[in-house]
Amino acid sequence: MDDLRFTSIGDAAAYLAGDEKVKQQVDEEICCSQLVNTLLQLRIEKGISQKELAKRIGCDPSKISRLEAGNDLQLRMGDVMQYLSALNVKMNMVVEDTSLPVAEQIKQHVFLIHEKLEQLVKLAKQVDGDEVIINKIHVFCSEVLFNFLSRFGDKRFMENDSVIKHASPKTDYPLLRRRGDPCGRPPL
Amino acid sequence: MHDIWVLDVSLASKPTFSRFQKNHNKEYVSCFNNLEKIKKLLNQGKKLAELEYHPSFFRHETNGIFRIGQNGLTGAKESRLYVYPCFRENVIYILGIGTKETQQSDLARAKKAIKGIC
Structure with missing residues (x-):
């Protein structure tokens, strides 16, 4: 009976329809429902009914x-924000410009990670x-930022910024302490 | 770590599904997309049958048989995909598919199909 068991919804749907093209359609629809899925999972995780959520938002449960x-x-952005707000959940958006050169994309990611670690x-x-935890985060940040700047950073920044390097007692990596960062943010 | 749920189509009528898909393709795709949402929740260990806050497109009908509806497509035929989640085996049995008009006969067939499982 194993050939009548599927882990993929798309495969099951295509098998039952007798049409392989259905798999792609279903998979695409599933792909286009990731945010809806996330919202639904969040609501259920928090044990809130549709009726209760609608009451918090001030709308009809049918919405x-x-x-x-x-x-x-x-989905409308406003509805998403209301839904999340009613669950006391914050939304962070990451916008990636994939047309940038790879080095610039890497820089974007490094600074995003840096912001998250600061949080x-x-x-x-x-x-x-x-x-x-705080010390480990500092060490990690220093290693990542130092290695990134060594590879991709502006040479003038590396020469003019007051950088103090000394070996960490626990690792072989130099510990970078800086007085400011390229984006003007305060030190960790 | 929860067990992954699988789908079993051995109790479903292929001609029924094939006919429905040809006549109502959008609804067909939508119902299966909503089944994926339920499967994801089950994979996370959620006991949907016991919860009061499951999504409204997932409704208990009778004898552990649930119906899954489609989304609010414009001009869509109100459709139902009938499934039977077996918590003992972590298997979702797909039983039938139909419209609001054929609901009674679809459910009767589904009830007959699940005799002897779980």
Whole structure:
């Protein structure tokens, strides 16, 4: 009976329809529903009914029902933001310019990671300031930033910025402490 | 780590599904997309049959048989995909598909099909 069991919805749908083309259609529809899926999972994870969510947003439950039964192309940004806000969930958007040269794309990612790690440090400080976590984040950031700037950075920045290098007692990597970063943000 | 759910089509009538897909392709695709949403939740260990806050396109009909609807497509025929999630085996049995008009006969066939499983 194993040949009548499928892990892929697209495969099952195509088999039952007797048409291989259906697999692609279903897979594409699934692909276009990732955000809807995320919203639905969040709501269920938090144990909130459609009725309760609608009440929090101030809309009819049928609106939530339609949203969750649809795909991402049918979503409106305002509805997404209201939905998330009602669940006390924040949304961060990452915009990637894939037309940039690879080095610039890498730089974008490195600075995004840096921002996220700074947020992590702030959160760690809120939980009775776990110094171990904070120190590890500092070391990681320094290594990533230093190696990136060595490879891709502006040579003038590397020469003129007041960079203090000394060996970390625990690793073989030089620990970079800087007074400012290329984007003008304060040190960690 | 939860077990992955699989789909079993052994109880489904291929001619029924094939006919439905040819006549209502958008609804067909939409129903299976919504089945994927349910499967994802089951893969995360959610016990949908016990929850009050499952999505409204996923409704319990009778005897553990659920129906999955399509999205709000303009001019869409209100459609139902009938499934039976077996929590003992982590298998979703696909039973039938039809419209609102054929609901009674579809359910009768589905109830007959699940006798002896789970």
